[in-house]
Amino acid sequence: MSQDTRTRPAETGESLDGLDDGASVAASDVTDRIWRFFISMRTGLWLILALGLLSLVGTLLVQAPAGMTADPQAYAAWVASVKPKYGGWTPVLNALGFFSIFTSVWFKAITVLLTTSILACSVNRAPRLWKLAFHPRARMGETFFKHAPLRANLLLPTGPEVAVEDAREVLQAHHFRTVTDPDEDGLNLYADRFRWGPFGTVLAHLSFVLILLGFFLSQATGFGSGFKDTNFTAPVGSRVQVGHGTGLSVEAKSFTDAYYPDGSPKDFASDLVLYKNGVQVERQTVRVNHPMTWDGVSFYQSFFGVAAAMQVKDAAGKTLYGQAVPLQFQSNDGKHSLGEFAMTDKKLTVQVVGAASGQVDPNIKAGQVELNIFQAGTDTPIATKVVDQGKPATIAGLTYTFERTRSFTGLIVARDPGAIFVWVGSTLLVLGLFLVFFFPHRRIWLRVRKTSSGSEILLASTMRRDSAFEPKFHQMVTDIQLAGTPSSTTDIQLAGTPSSTTEK
Amino acid sequence: MLKLSQYSLIAGLMLVVLALVCYIAVLMLGRSVRRAPVMEHAGVGARVGAGTSTGVGTAVGGTAEEVAAAGPRSLALYGTYFTRLSLAFLTACLVFRSIETGHGPFGNQYEFAVAFGWGIIAAYIYFEYRYHVRTIGLLVLPITAGLLVYAMTVGDTANPLVPALQQNLLLSIHVALAIIAYGAFAVSFAAGVLYLIQPAEGRRGLPKPALLDEIGYRAVIFGFPLLTMVVVLGAVWAQIAWGTYWSWDPKETASLLTWLVYGAYLHARVARGWVGRRASWLLMAGFACVLLTFFGNLFFGGLHSYAK
Numbered sequence A: 001m002s003q004d005t006r007t008r009p010a011e012t013g014e015s016l017d018g019l020d021d022g023a024s025v026a027a028s029d030v031t032d033r034i035w036r037f038f039i040s041m042r043t044g045l046w047l048i049l050a051l052g053l054l055s056l057v058g059t060l061l062v063q064a065p066a067g068m069t070a071d072p073q074a075y076a077a078w079v080a081s082v083k084p085k086y087g088g089w090t091p092v093l094n095a096l097g098f099f100s101i102f103t104s105v106w107f108k109a110i111t112v113l114l115t116t117s118i119l120a121c122s123v124n125r126a127p128r129l130w131k132l133a134f135h136p137r138a139r140m141g142e143t144f145f146k147h148a149p150l151r152a153n154l155l156l157p158t159g160p161e162v163a164v165e166d167a168r169e170v171l172q173a174h175h176f177r178t179v180t181d182p183d184e185d186g187l188n189l190y191a192d193r194f195r196w197g198p199f200g201t202v203l204a205h206l207s208f209v210l211i212l213l214g215f216f217l218s219q220a221t222g223f224g225s226g227f228k229d230t231n232f233t234a235p236v237g238s239r240v241q242v243g244h245g246t247g248l249s250v251e252a253k254s255f256t257d258a259y260y261p262d263g264s265p266k267d268f269a270s271d272l273v274l275y276k277n278g279v280q281v282e283r284q285t286v287r288v289n290h291p292m293t294w295d296g297v298s299f300y301q302s303f304f305g306v307a308a309a310m311q312v313k314d315a316a317g318k319t320l321y322g323q324a325v326p327l328q329f330q331s332n333d334g335k336h337s338l339g340e341f342a343m344t345d346k347k348l349t350v351q352v353v354g355a356a357s358g359q360v361d362p363n364i365k366a367g368q369v370e371l372n373i374f375q376a377g378t379d380t381p382i383a384t385k386v387v388d389q390g391k392p393a394t395i396a397g398l399t400y401t402f403e404r405t406r407s408f409t410g411l412i413v414a415r416d417p418g419a420i421f422v423w424v425g426s427t428l429l430v431l432g433l434f435l436v437f438f439f440p441h442r443r444i445w446l447r448v449r450k451t452s453s454g455s456e457i458l459l460a461s462t463m464r465r466d467s468a469f470e471p472k473f474h475q476m477v478t479d480i481q482l483a484g485t486p487s488s489t490t491d492i493q494l495a496g497t498p499s500s501t502t503e504k
Numbered sequence B: 001m002l003k004l005s006q007y008s009l010i011a012g013l014m015l016v017v018l019a020l021v022c023y024i025a026v027l028m029l030g031r032s033v034r035r036a037p038v039m040e041h042a043g044v045g046a047r048v049g050a051g052t053s054t055g056v057g058t059a060v061g062g063t064a065e066e067v068a069a070a071g072p073r074s075l076a077l078y079g080t081y082f083t084r085l086s087l088a089f090l091t092a093c094l095v096f097r098s099i100e101t102g103h104g105p106f107g108n109q110y111e112f113a114v115a116f117g118w119g120i121i122a123a124y125i126y127f128e129y130r131y132h133v134r135t136i137g138l139l140v141l142p143i144t145a146g147l148l149v150y151a152m153t154v155g156d157t158a159n160p161l162v163p164a165l166q167q168n169l170l171l172s173i174h175v176a177l178a179i180i181a182y183g184a185f186a187v188s189f190a191a192g193v194l195y196l197i198q199p200a201e202g203r204r205g206l207p208k209p210a211l212l213d214e215i216g217y218r219a220v221i222f223g224f225p226l227l228t229m230v231v232v233l234g235a236v237w238a239q240i241a242w243g244t245y246w247s248w249d250p251k252e253t254a255s256l257l258t259w260l261v262y263g264a265y266l267h268a269r270v271a272r273g274w275v276g277r278r279a280s281w282l283l284m285a286g287f288a289c290v291l292l293t294f295f296g297n298l299f300f301g302g303l304h305s306y307a308k
Helices: A002-006 A030-039 A041-060 A072-086 A089-095 A098-103 A105-134 A142-147 A160-173 A199-219 A419-438 A469-484 B002-044 B058-101 B109-131 B137-154 B168-196 B209-242 B250-268 B277-299
Strands: A150-156 A177-180 A187-193 A227-235 A239-241 A248-259 A265-276 A279-287 A292-294 A297-313 A319-321 A324-326 A336-343 A348-355 A368-375 A383-388 A393-395 A398-415 A442-451 A454-461
Touching: A030 A041, A030 A105, A041 A098, A041 A105, A041 B250, A072 A089, A089 A098, A098 A105, A105 A199, A142 A442, A142 A454, A150 A469, A160 A177, A160 A187, A160 A442, A160 A454, A160 A469, A199 A419, A227 A239, A227 A248, A227 A297, A227 A324, A248 A297, A248 A398, A265 A292, A265 A297, A265 A398, A279 A292, A279 A297, A297 A336, A297 A348, A297 B209, A319 A336, A324 A336, A324 A398, A348 A398, A368 A393, A368 A398, A383 A393, A383 A398, A419 B209, A442 A469, A454 A469, B002 B058, B002 B109, B002 B137, B058 B109, B058 B137, B109 B137, B109 B168, B109 B209, B137 B168, B168 B209, B168 B277, B209 B250, B209 B277, B250 B277
Parallel strands: none
Antiparallel strands: A150 A454, A177 A187, A187 A442, A227 A398, A239 A248, A248 A265, A265 A279, A292 A297, A297 A319, A297 A324, A297 A398, A336 A348, A348 A368, A368 A383, A393 A398, A442 A454
16 A cells, blocks of 8 residues: 555654653752753643633633723622523632633743743753754764664665765755764765754744733733723814823814615724824824824724713803713613713713614703713712703803714724734744744765675665655665666665664 | 526535545445455355455455455545545635625635635645545545535625725635635544544554554644634734734634644644644544634624624
8 A cells, every 4th residue: 555655653752863852851859850840841731731721711701801800890790790691600610710711820820831831941952953953963873774764775886985975966966965974984974954944943932932922011001101092082073182101192084984785884984183292293094904003003993983062161151171072881771872071170070971872762862962960079960961952051050062963983092012022923933833844854864884896875864753755865865876876777775665664 | 606606616515425425435345345255255164264354265255356446446536536626616616706705705604614615625635645545535525515514504695894804815814824724624633533543553444543643743734834824814913903913802712722732732742642642632622623713703702703
């Protein structure tokens, strides 16, 4: 059967050159033990699987919205809301942190351990990889040539010096680097290709750590100048400060939403003008998938809604407030949308309530909003009144006017200094993986000996995880044979067909 | 165009089923060929005793074996042709549909299910060509047929793209890489199953465990870098669409889980005590994660819930 010639022994974890062997550090003290724990392949494997298990939990169980754990009251309400789904398990799952698994102590601990393991393995491996690439062992013992998974034995009429030169030329023609090392027993030749391939392992592992680092920096609030504002609203026609020390402000010139005939959304577009310290620096139409970025700060289209343009005057006619209030929040029953503004001088907070889109409230009709006026820091309104559009109403000594409705656009505004680490790490990770898997280090050892009728060449190679190399190896053997033989009648003795060298 | 696409899908599905029938027939005939000599000798008498088929039946069974062997061989060839033809039809199905909709097969579950089936067939054809192992088809083809039938049941209405999906190039690459990776993982899954149902020394009629181990590994090292790129491109898209490259959306998390399991497999292949059977179990787990990732948005919602 043809497939048999392609098989090779199931790998036993023992390699011919010790590339993948565990470390050989004596467990003489605790430090050594810890070190050996972290550089063990099995430790890494278990940690990966543990991380996988946590991800599985995070996939199958509903996760609390990000940041909700910071607000105990909201979190408790959220846990109560999932109780019908998980029943008596709810408190158990909650206590184990399974509802916010990716910020849980389990997740953090495993990530830290895995990172440590990756770093330890890389430190442990790098010197050996370096040696294999730049100071390879050019000379192998007799047993290696007898037992290597790929090997061949050639008899040539030429002398050893000529034969080794012929072999070298053939190997170089196959893009192999060659190193000679003569000794008293004969001539030794080492050839290899893709010697930088194995460094892909180190690259891939370290870039994974880089991604984790970037992710950590993205999550850590207050790192550098990073911030993320998911609730940024800009009523059309008003200029809104971005804050966070950016000196930026945004004005939405317009907002448009478009729909397909079946009612599904087609396009959301905000025409935004960006000002830095009052000077216009950028203008762009921001859409979903088309954010605006300036000086590391990005503006993403996120949501939209209706804002109520409000004006508040005191008895002397002085304007206390004159902006559009985005009705960006939903009441718990979903029937109302509401917004809020504060007049700090008067220590007042005003809640503006309108009927949610598509909802009818007999008390708040179209063209009306309800105003709830609170003393700052209190929960019960000092006054509540439904006002008509364009009609000033006097409440508690101040004149409130609901001038008109306007669109507002809701943006995510963010500066993420961790992201760059993630992108660089991701690129290097992919590069590293391609290096490891598609450029395996290929090595051949030759020993040339003098015989009565010319010379004998022993060739041998390891073939770890690289079955594609086998036909190439045989091709090179044939080429060396042809190069050293004037006539083409000589038999080639291939000692090493893999099926006959299956070890263990 | 949409009609052409639908007909191509039906033709593709029928060819997959036909190929599967061929392979099953080969398997059955192969079995009966091996059994035939034994039965004939049982009729002759106790001369053979406990001796089994091998060598004993040369005189009587020889001719029967030759006749029957010609059948399976050509049947197996037909199976191969059918799979290749089905790939052509599935390609046509996806191409016609893309021409009609103007975007890659990422608009809904139907498109992605057909693409997934395409990826599996493509990966299978490559590995069959490379390693001459048709037995894998016995597992891979039913999965493909299942996906195509599933695609037909979810309905093929071409809905317009919601704003977040209007990112043609990036998403086309994201999905194209995903289906190729998933196809390779399906092959590695099949190799893993065939590995696990055999004793260590192998079983007659099935590919050698060492070869299956090799195929499983080859498929994963092909699929794993692609899956990595899928996750990275997904993160890029999330960054420009939602302002954050990672938000623990269930589909994101499931793809990370898949990535971790195949990462574990790659390490298991060189870790003592994990080589062989345990590594093959990880191939099972890995493909289970692929399916969870694929079907996940049906039940866990999240930002990828475009199927609704």
